[in-house]
Amino acid sequence: MASVLFLLAVVGFGTKAGFMPLHVWLPEAHPAAPSHVSALMSGVMIKTGIYGLLRAFTFLGTPPLWWGWALIVIGLTSGVLGVLFALAQHDLKRLLAYHSVETSASSRLAWAWVYWVMSTTSPMLMVLGSVARWLHVLNHALFKGLLFLGAGAVVQGTGTHEIDQLGGLLKRMPWTAVTFSLARSRFRVCRR
Secondary structure, X not given: OHHHXXXXXXXXXXXXXXXXXXXXXXXXXXXXXXXXXHXXXXXXHXXXXXXXXXXXXXXXXXXXXXXXXXXXXXXXXXXXXXXHHHHOOOEHHHHHHHHHHHHHHHHHHHHHHHHHHHHHOXXXXXXXXXXXXXXXXXXXXXXXXXXXXXXXXXXXXXXXXXXXXXXXXXXXXXXXXXXXXXXXXXXXXXXX
């Protein structure tokens, strides 16, 4: 019964968190939403799916080893495909949406680490995995929200979402360029 509940939690909360292949709503919702709503969706709503998984998993007891492996497969698939889909995008907010799919995959890999370690009973490694997971969630919430707000300023200032039509924004929008670059570089540093 615990394994059935695990699978139901992964599907239900995984849809909200943007797990591949349940991510289909995310790249459609971000370009259609106002940028402040996209920032909230990325910073808060996706995280509620991750929090829901945590709450569901606390009721299921000691996990079998295959739960960790299942989360590893889901995380790696989401990470690789999220990057590939992001590289093919020409819409700024859709690119950030696929990037959210990819970065939340890193959180799933930390979850997988925790479940794998729980099944092998190493408390110290479990604590390290939990800390890494929550630091990544906080990092993603703060900096991805700032990236979506920066994308909204770019869209409002230029009138387009199309990356191919954007150019020379550093001179036209210096403060937006600085905050966007800060969020992107800080996000990249924190992920390492």
